[in-house]
Amino acid sequence: MKNKVRELYIKGYSAREIAEKLQKSEGSIKMFINRNFKDFKKVHEEQKKIREGLKKLNKFEFIKAKYIEGYNAKEIATILDESHGHIRNYISQNLKKYSFEHRKARDLNKNIKKVVRSMNNSFMSDASLLKQNRQSFKYDKNYNIEFDEETRSARPDDVPKKFYRRNSIM
Incomplete structure (x- = not known):
């Protein structure tokens, strides 16, 4: 276990990440690191910065x-x-x-969606779809009918x- 903790610590993993990987408590890992790996602190900090930089790079890619x-x-x-x-x-x-x-x-993408929509409407209109699938829709606060994504x-x-x-009641 000592070798695994040292390896992960040198790679820049935090005590929490090490504890999760090894299924140990975070407190015991922190104590173990403080007692045994004081010499590796600089290496750990450098590797941590590199890991964070790679995460940002992946996000930007x-x-x-x-x-x-x-x-x-x-x-x-x-x-x-x-x-x-x-x-x-x-982006800008x-x-x-x-x-x-x-x-x-x-x-x-917009044209593809438009073509798919028109193709689907040639088989069934929106009104027919609503009549056939009424259980998939609900009323909003303005009494418009909208798709119920919570249950569907x-x-x-x-x-x-x-x-x-179409007609609003005043």
């Missing part, structure tokens, strides 16, 4: 790949559970040269998210 695939900043932020502004700033500062590929992929999980791309009322 992911942002770049998704941006080129046609995702916008808000969609990427949702995937990464990050701030929309942070992603938007990164670092990925301007990929804007042509981004717009091209975005238009292609993910909404398919070809199913409308919301049906708006």
